Amino acid sequence: MMCGWTLFAQHQPNTHTPQFEGGNRQSPINIQTDVCTSGQHQVNVHYDVSHEHVSHGAHTVRLDYDPGSFITFDGETYDFAQFHFHTPSEHHINKEEYPLEMHMVHVKKDSVTKYVVVAVLFREGETDPFISHFLKDVPVDVCEKDYPNHQIDITEELLPVDFTSYYHYKGSLTTPPYSETVTWVVIEKLHQASAEQISQLRHLEGINNRDVQALQHRKVERCTTDEVSYFF
Numbered sequence: 001m002m003c004g005w006t007l008f009a010q011h012q013p014n015t016h017t018p019q020f021e022g023g024n025r026q027s028p029i030n031i032q033t034d035v036c037t038s039g040q041h042q043v044n045v046h047y048d049v050s051h052e053h054v055s056h057g058a059h060t061v062r063l064d065y066d067p068g069s070f071i072t073f074d075g076e077t078y079d080f081a082q083f084h085f086h087t088p089s090e091h092h093i094n095k096e097e098y099p100l101e102m103h104m105v106h107v108k109k110d111s112v113t114k115y116v117v118v119a120v121l122f123r124e125g126e127t128d129p130f131i132s133h134f135l136k137d138v139p140v141d142v143c144e145k146d147y148p149n150h151q152i153d154i155t156e157e158l159l160p161v162d163f164t165s166y167y168h169y170k171g172s173l174t175t176p177p178y179s180e181t182v183t184w185v186v187i188e189k190l191h192q193a194s195a196e197q198i199s200q201l202r203h204l205e206g207i208n209n210r211d212v213q214a215l216q217h218r219k220v221e222r223c224t225t226d227e228v229s230y231f232f
Contacts, residue, residue, distance in 0.1 A: 025180040026213035027171030028090035031220055036167065039221025043163050043185075043228050044072040047080065054138055060084035061138060061204050071106055071116060073183060078106035078116045087202040089121055090174055090209045091186055098123055098190070099198045101209070104161075115173070115182045120161055125192030135200055162189040163228040169220045174210040188222070 046069060053064040062084045069080040082105050089101035100122035108114035122128070167186040172178045193201075 023172065023178070023180050024216040025171055025218065026178060027174050027182060027184060028092075028210060028212055029169065029171065029215050029218075029220070030092040030095055030212050031167050031169075031186060033094055033167075033222065036220045036222040039168055039223045040225055041074050041168060041223055042072070043225075045163065045228065046070050046072075060086065060208060063134065070109070071118075073116050073185075077109040078114075079109055081105050081107045085201050085205060086174075086209045087198065087205050087207060088209055090212075091119055091121065092212055093121070100193055100201060102191075113179060113181050117182055117184055118161065119184065119186045120191055121187070122191045122193040122198070124195055124198060127194040128192060128197060131193055131197045131201070135197065138204065161187055163187070164226060165189065165222075165224045167220055168223050169218055171218075172213075 048066075048069045053066075055062055055064065062082050064082045065080050067079065070077050071080065072078070084103055084105075086101045086103065087099065089098035091101060092098075098121045102120045102122070104118040104120070106116040106118070108116075163185075165188040167184075167188060169184050169186075170180075171182050171184045172180040173182060
């Protein structure tokens with residue numbers, strides 16, 4: 001079920017001309033692990049407990065996060081704005097598509113056009129408690145209005161997202177205007193979601209993934225570190 005297409009409207013300038021479509025840094029991509037280079041970046045995670053505000057972000061059900069949570073990536077601060085899901089996954093690993101992908105969207109402080117998006121891929125398996133909490137208060141028909149004050153303690157239910165091993169590349173938004181201003185962090189460790197959860201999200205979202213785009217001449221890094229700092 002879909003209601004339109006304005007996924008990043010609250011953070012993007014009021015223009016939806018796909019001026020970057022067909023560019024050379026488009027997302028998503030297939031990550032071919034045997035050709036990844038080695039990389040290392042400084043990541044610090046500062047997430048607070050928040051009231052979530054559930055709304056239909058046009059092509060996804062979006063949970064907007066209260067101000068105050070952020071990550072730093074290589075010394076630059078990005079405010080945690082919202083997260084949403086894609087069914088099936090947008091990124092592929094070694095040409096394998098997964099049934100579900102979650103995006104945690106972080107917007108550069110004092111900017112509305114630069115992002116760090118953390119992508120988490122899910123395979124079918126055990127029930128995910130975070131998705132269960134997300135789904136339990138989301139009505140079947142989310143197109144009619146927003147649903148504020150949905151409460152999720154991201155520090156307990158979403159983490160551990162394992163930032164100690166991830167793929168990194170420079171890319172774009174996966175929705176119009178496809179701006180090539182995104183630092184992608186694709187978590188290497190797969191999460192699990194039950195078949196029922198995947199089916200529920202697919203019912204809410206419809207098929208809302210963008211096709212894999214050409215890598216062009218970009219490099220993809222596999223980054224590992226034991227020095228991720230978490231502040232809750």
